[in-house]
Amino acid sequence: MCGIVGYNGSRQAADILLDGLKKLEYRGYDSAGIAVFENGHIKVEKAKGRLANLEDRLVVSGTPLGHVGVGHTRWATHGEPSDINSHPHSHGRVTLVHNGIIENYLSLKRSREAMGNKFVSETDTEVIAHLIDYYYNGNPADAIIRAVGRIEGSYALGVLFEDIPDKLFAVRKDSPLIVGVGEGECFIASDVPAILAHTRQYYLIEQQELAVLSPEGVTLYDFGGNDITATKELLTADWDVEAAEKGGFPHFMLKEIHEQPSTLERAMMPHFVDGIENILREEIPDTSGIRRFVIVACGSAMNAGMLGKNAIEKLARIPVDVCIASEFRYANPILREGDVVIIISQSGETADSLAALRLAKAKGIPVYAIVNVVGSSIAREADNTIYIWAGPEIAVATTKAYSSQVAVLFTLALRLAYDRGTVPYERIVKIAEDMKKIPTLVSDLLSEERIAQYQHLASFNTNKHDFFIIGRGQDYAIGCEGSMKIKEVSYMHCEAYAAGELKHGTISLITEGVPCLAIATDRALVEKTVSNIKEVKARGGQVLYLCTEGLAKDHDFYDFLIELPEIDELLMPLLAIVPLQTYAYYTAVYRGCDVDKPRNLAKSVTVE
Numbered sequence: 354m355c356g357i358v359g360y361n362g363s364r365q366a367a368d369i370l371l372d373g374l375k376k377l378e379y380r381g382y383d384s385a386g387i388a389v390f391e392n393g394h395i396k397v398e399k400a401k402g403r404l405a406n407l408e409d410r411l412v413v414s415g416t417p418l419g420h421v422g423v424g425h426t427r428w429a430t431h432g433e434p435s436d437i438n439s440h441p442h443s444h445g446r447v448t449l450v451h452n453g454i455i456e457n458y459l460s461l462k463r464s465r466e467a468m469g470n471k472f473v474s475e476t477d478t479e480v481i482a483h484l485i486d487y488y489y490n491g492n493p494a495d496a497i498i499r500a501v502g503r504i505e506g507s508y509a510l511g512v513l514f515e516d517i518p519d520k521l522f523a524v525r526k527d528s529p530l531i532v533g534v535g536e537g538e539c540f541i542a543s544d545v546p547a548i549l550a551h552t553r554q555y556y557l558i559e560q561q562e563l564a565v566l567s568p569e570g571v572t573l574y575d576f577g578g579n580d581i582t583a584t585k586e587l588l589t590a591d592w593d594v595e596a597a598e599k600g601g602f603p604h605f606m607l608k609e610i611h612e613q614p615s616t617l618e619r620a621m622m623p624h625f626v627d628g629i630e631n632i633l634r635e636e637i638p639d640t641s642g643i644r645r646f647v648i649v650a651c652g653s654a655m656n657a658g659m660l661g662k663n664a665i666e667k668l669a670r671i672p673v674d675v676c677i678a679s680e681f682r683y684a685n686p687i688l689r690e691g692d693v694v695i696i697i698s699q700s701g702e703t704a705d706s707l708a709a710l711r712l713a714k715a716k717g718i719p720v721y722a723i724v725n726v727v728g729s730s731i732a733r734e735a736d737n738t739i740y741i742w743a744g745p746e747i748a749v750a751t752t753k754a755y756s757s758q759v760a761v762l763f764t765l766a767l768r769l770a771y772d773r774g775t776v777p778y779e780r781i782v783k784i785a786e787d788m789k790k791i792p793t794l795v796s797d798l799l800s801e802e803r804i805a806q807y808q809h810l811a812s813f814n815t816n817k818h819d820f821f822i823i824g825r826g827q828d829y830a831i832g833c834e835g836s837m838k839i840k841e842v843s844y845m846h847c848e849a850y851a852a853g854e855l856k857h858g859t860i861s862l863i864t865e866g867v868p869c870l871a872i873a874t875d876r877a878l879v880e881k882t883v884s885n886i887k888e889v890k891a892r893g894g895q896v897l898y899l900c901t902e903g904l905a906k907d908h909d910f911y912d913f914l915i916e917l918p919e920i921d922e923l924l925m926p927l928l929a930i931v932p933l934q935t936y937a938y939y940t941a942v943y944r945g946c947d948v949d950k951p952r953n954l955a956k957s958v959t960v961e
């Protein structure tokens with residue numbers, strides 16, 4: 354996602370645009386740019402990187418002076434972060450900024466090229482500027498309406514016309530856009546934070562509606578050209594700026610936990626659009642020669658890799674090793690023909706993971722990357738990159754990126770199983786069907802009732818010193834991530850153990866009241882896990898049982914129960930992690946921790 358702002362009023366537009374973009378950097382920060390009418394002409398300034406780079410450029414080039422303009426902060430989707438791919442984009446008499454994804458941009462681009470149009474960027478957005486300019490014959494509204502009528506996908510647009518220096522136009526479909534109304538000035542923005550410093554009053558514009566911002570104020574039209582301003586409710590934002598950036602949530606971590614239904618959908622569903630036989634076919638054309646995977650990552654990304662190992666080995670029967678990047682890079686790893694290294698990284702910049710990638714490539718080993726940040730170093734240097742499309746993740750402790758990494762790994766495991774015929778086609782279809790259910794099921798696991806349950810459990814153990822998580826197989830891997838979350842944000846000592854390991858040492862730590870969360874989603878192992886839980890209970894431990902529904906009946910060995918809806922067993926980790934993330938979040942809140950910026954941690958460690 355990206356952030357767009359626009360201004361029309363008596364003040365200098367550039368200052369207001371830059372201030373608004375600062376408030377929207379949480380929506381993306383790969384590049385930024387502004388376009389302002391200066392002396393009757395549109396002046397565009399844009400730069401790769403954070404907003405500060407643009408501000409530095411403006412110091413050198415001079416800030417455009419004028420009262421009408423648009424601004425953009427980018428989260429790259431089509432075309433890696435660069436000056437030329439930055440917004441605003443121009444063609445002919447049209448300059449615009451865009452938030453969204455144009456799904457049919459390639460066919461539109463080719464049709465314009467066939468008419469002799471030349472494109473300068475790799476973005477989908479530039480196509481829109483070409484289209485509007487093509488249809489523009491002096492009627493801006495008509496040009497915009499006809500252009501967007503050819504677009505498939507999502508968009509929020511702020512549009513300027515070279516020969517209309519006192520007006521700004523805006524239209525949207527599926528991407529957010531509001532129209533702010535101030536005293537003698539008006540605004541457009543992707544989100545409330547961008548305008549809160551200037552006004553709290555705004556219109557929501559719907560699809561098939563066009564906003565025209567002029568010195569006289571805001572006029573809203575339907576696509577039939579009718580003035581509908583009087584029919585639209587002028588809303589009042591009652592958020593403070595900081596809360597607004599978090600979408601009303603108290604912390605980015607909680608906001609990002611709640612984004613998971615949509616981020617999981619974006620991670621998985623596009624890969625099924627062309628049928629099960631074409632899963633990840635574009636990213637990974639051929640898997641025939643693969644004999645082994647070596648998954649290399651850090652932190653939660655490595656925990657995701659553990660679940661990838663479980664899924665790929667169970668479904669595709671391909672051996673998978675999982676390595677900590679900082680160990681791998683100095684271990685002179687044994688890599689052979691047929692090996693493929695998979696680097697998992699949210700930021701795509703983690704130094705140890707990048708070093709591991711370069712080591713593998715130096716040994717002639719192909720590298721896949723599973724990355725969130727488009728155009729990041731790991732994404733660029735890998736041979737095959739699969740993006741997880743989780744959008745900017747601001748909280749240091751990853752949640753939505755982790756679950757999307759797992760979702761992509763499960764999708765890869767499905768593709769490998771299909772290619773190898775190691776699983777009956779019917780099971781592959783069932784898993785794919787169950788994947789489609791996950792966004793809704795995760796949303797249900799974040800219902801008010803469920804949240805209250807997690808809050809109660811967290812409040813119960815807020816002052817404990819130690820917290821243990823046990824599980825077997827995939828449940829142990831889930832526990833590793835749950836444990837990481839609790840440690841990272843609440844500073845409570847928390848360890849995950851393979852349940853079968855308890856009797857080999859850890860059980861000595863279990864005394865009266867020590868909380869132990871047991872995870873059971875693997876039916877084949879549940880009785881073994883229950884035996885281990887009983888060992889904990891027998892020593893006075895407090896047992897929280899997180900299991901697939903139906904695996905808790907007739908048992909009295911737990912103090913608290915969190916049941917999960919049943920889907921294909923392989924996918925259960927994508928459900929189980931949600932209570933764990935949320936439990937960790939509330940534990941941190943109750944312990945008064947700085948949830949989004951835990952002490953000593955960084956979002957991406959780009960040094961050794």
Ligand code: BG6
Nearest residue numbers: 652653654698699700703751955
């Ligand atoms: C840590 C982050 O610094 O790096 C973790 O706090 C993350 O959340 C780990 O899992 C790896 O980072 P990345 O960007 O390579 O996934």
